[in-house]
Amino acid sequence: MAIEGTPGAGLTTEQLAAEVTHLSTPDLLKTPFGDLEFFDGVPKAASVQTIFDALDLLRGIDAFLTAVPGASLVAMRRGLRTVGIDSPEKIGYTDPRGNSGGLFLTPNTETTYGTAVLDLNAWGPTVIESPPESMCVIDDFWFRYVTDMGIPGPDKGAGGKYLFLPPGYDGERPDGYYTFESPTYSNWVVLRALGGVPAMKQTRIYPLSEADAPRENTFINIADVLQNTVHANDFSFFEEIAQLIEEEPVSALDPERAGTLAAIGLEHGKPFAPDDRLRAILDDAARIGAAISRALVYKPRDPDAFFWEGVSWKNAFVGGSYEFLRNGARNLDARTQFHYFATVITPAMAHAIPGAGSAYAYTAEDADGHVLDGSETYSLRVPANPPAKNFWSVDLYDTQTRSLLQSTMYPALSSLSGTIQAEEDGSSVLWFSPTAPAGKESNWIPTIPGKSWFPMLRLYGPLEPWFDGSWRIPEIQKQS
Missing domain, CATH: 2.60.120.600 (Domain of unknown function DUF1214, C-terminal domain)
Structure with a gap:
C-alpha cells in the first residue's frame, strides 16, 4: 500500500538560478594551462586538445608520484645486473662495507650489505636459507613488504629455510619452510649478518626443485664497482615502469593504481609507445613529479614529518607505518617521500x-x-x-x-x-x-x-x- 506525502515548498526561482551557477562552467575559464572556452558548458574545439594535454600532464605527474617505489626497484635490478648480479643464485655483498663509489639511495657506510633479486617466474618456488644472527628483508617489486628473515623474522635469528611462491601458485607447499606467496615474480633480497661477510656467505638461494641437491651460490663483492641503482627523473622513468608492468601479472597492482598508469598508456599486455605529443608531456610530468618529490623529502609540509615542533629534523617513515597508513588512509605524500630517497620496507625500520x-x-x-x-x-x-x-x-x-x-x-x-x-x-x-x-x-x-x-x-x-x-x-x- 502506497502512502502519499505532501511535497515541500522546494526552491524559489532565484534559489534555483543560484544552484545552477554553482554547478555550471563559465564560457571562459582561466587555468594554469591557458584559457579554456566553452559554449554553454560544451568545450569549444580550440580548447579540447588543451584540456586533454592538461589531463595527460596531471595523470603523468600522479603516475610518477605513485610509481616511484616500482621504478626504484627496476633501477636497483638494472644497476645490480651491470656488476654481475644477473641471476638469483648470484649474491652481491659489500666488503668491508658500503662506500660512496656507486649510486644507491641513502645506504650507510657502517654495515656490510648483501643483496639478490629473486625471479619466481623463471625459477618457480624458491628457497632462501638465511644465515644465523642476521637481519634480512624480502620486498616485492612494487616495494611492498613480504617478510623479515633472521632476528626480526620467524626464525628469531636461529637461521631458517624460507620458501617463496610466485603469485597465484597452486602447487605443492612442503613442510619444513616458512612459506610466503609474493604478489610479484621479482623480489628484492636485502641481507645483513652480524657475523659480517663470512656469516653472509652462509646464505643459500636455490629453486625448490633442487632442494635435495642445491646449486652453489656465487658471491660477488660489489663494494668498489661503479654502478647506478637510482631511477630516472625524465621520460625514461615511464619506460622503467613499462618494463615492470609487462613483467608482472595484472594482479600485482590494485585497480586504482593500475588505472592511473593505464591512463597514460602503461598497461599490461600492450606496448608502451606514446606519440611525440604524449612523450613530451610525460617528460614534463616526470620532471615536475621529481620536483614535487624533492619538496616532500627536503621541505615537507606535513607536521607529522618532523620529530619535534620547530626543529628541522625529519622522519623517513612518517607516522611509523611501513604501509604508510594514517587513520585508515594511504598517506600518499609519505610514501613518495620515503621511496624517493630511501630503500627497504620492513616494520622493523618503520616502527x-x-x-x-x-x-x-x-x-x-x-x-x-x-x-x-x-x-x-x-x-x-x-x-x-x-x-x-x-x-x-x-x-x-x-x-x-x-x-x-x-x-x-x-x-x-x-x-x-x-x-x-x-x-x-x-x-x-x-x-x-x-x-x-x-x-x-x-x-x-x-x-x-x-x-x-x-x-x-x-x-x-x-x-x-x-x-x-x-x-x-x-x-x-x-x-x-
Missing part, C-alpha cells in the same frame, strides 16, 4: 622499539632554515649519551642523487670508530666543510664546494630517551 631495530633522522637545512652548502663550514653537536644500545652514526648524502656524498670514500662518522673526540660535557661536535677545521680532523666529514648535502643520524638499538624526546639532536650551525 622501532626501545633497544631493537634502528631509528633515523635527517635534515637538509641549518639552524636558520637555509639549504646546506658544501662551500661553507658547519657544526653539529651530538649531545652526551646518545640513546643507542649498539652504536650511532652520521652519514652525508648528495641532495641530487640521494646517494652517499662523493667527497670521500666513507663520508661518515660513527661511534664504532672510537676516534671521535668528545667535549668535557660528554657531547661530540661534528664538523662539515671542504677542509678540516684546525684540530678537528677526527670529527670532520668533508663536503664539496658548490654542492648541497644532507646528513642522516642513525641510532642502532634506539633507547627510551629517543622515544620520549628527552634526548634530541640539535640543529646544524653555520660557522661565520
Whole structure:
C-alpha cells in the first residue's frame, strides 16, 4: 500500500538560478594551462586538445608520484645486473662495507650489505636459507613488504629455510619452510649478518626443485664497482615502469593504481609507445613529479614529518607505518617521500622499539632554515649519551642523487670508530666543510664546494630517551 506525502515548498526561482551557477562552467575559464572556452558548458574545439594535454600532464605527474617505489626497484635490478648480479643464485655483498663509489639511495657506510633479486617466474618456488644472527628483508617489486628473515623474522635469528611462491601458485607447499606467496615474480633480497661477510656467505638461494641437491651460490663483492641503482627523473622513468608492468601479472597492482598508469598508456599486455605529443608531456610530468618529490623529502609540509615542533629534523617513515597508513588512509605524500630517497620496507625500520631495530633522522637545512652548502663550514653537536644500545652514526648524502656524498670514500662518522673526540660535557661536535677545521680532523666529514648535502643520524638499538624526546639532536650551525 502506497502512502502519499505532501511535497515541500522546494526552491524559489532565484534559489534555483543560484544552484545552477554553482554547478555550471563559465564560457571562459582561466587555468594554469591557458584559457579554456566553452559554449554553454560544451568545450569549444580550440580548447579540447588543451584540456586533454592538461589531463595527460596531471595523470603523468600522479603516475610518477605513485610509481616511484616500482621504478626504484627496476633501477636497483638494472644497476645490480651491470656488476654481475644477473641471476638469483648470484649474491652481491659489500666488503668491508658500503662506500660512496656507486649510486644507491641513502645506504650507510657502517654495515656490510648483501643483496639478490629473486625471479619466481623463471625459477618457480624458491628457497632462501638465511644465515644465523642476521637481519634480512624480502620486498616485492612494487616495494611492498613480504617478510623479515633472521632476528626480526620467524626464525628469531636461529637461521631458517624460507620458501617463496610466485603469485597465484597452486602447487605443492612442503613442510619444513616458512612459506610466503609474493604478489610479484621479482623480489628484492636485502641481507645483513652480524657475523659480517663470512656469516653472509652462509646464505643459500636455490629453486625448490633442487632442494635435495642445491646449486652453489656465487658471491660477488660489489663494494668498489661503479654502478647506478637510482631511477630516472625524465621520460625514461615511464619506460622503467613499462618494463615492470609487462613483467608482472595484472594482479600485482590494485585497480586504482593500475588505472592511473593505464591512463597514460602503461598497461599490461600492450606496448608502451606514446606519440611525440604524449612523450613530451610525460617528460614534463616526470620532471615536475621529481620536483614535487624533492619538496616532500627536503621541505615537507606535513607536521607529522618532523620529530619535534620547530626543529628541522625529519622522519623517513612518517607516522611509523611501513604501509604508510594514517587513520585508515594511504598517506600518499609519505610514501613518495620515503621511496624517493630511501630503500627497504620492513616494520622493523618503520616502527622501532626501545633497544631493537634502528631509528633515523635527517635534515637538509641549518639552524636558520637555509639549504646546506658544501662551500661553507658547519657544526653539529651530538649531545652526551646518545640513546643507542649498539652504536650511532652520521652519514652525508648528495641532495641530487640521494646517494652517499662523493667527497670521500666513507663520508661518515660513527661511534664504532672510537676516534671521535668528545667535549668535557660528554657531547661530540661534528664538523662539515671542504677542509678540516684546525684540530678537528677526527670529527670532520668533508663536503664539496658548490654542492648541497644532507646528513642522516642513525641510532642502532634506539633507547627510551629517543622515544620520549628527552634526548634530541640539535640543529646544524653555520660557522661565520
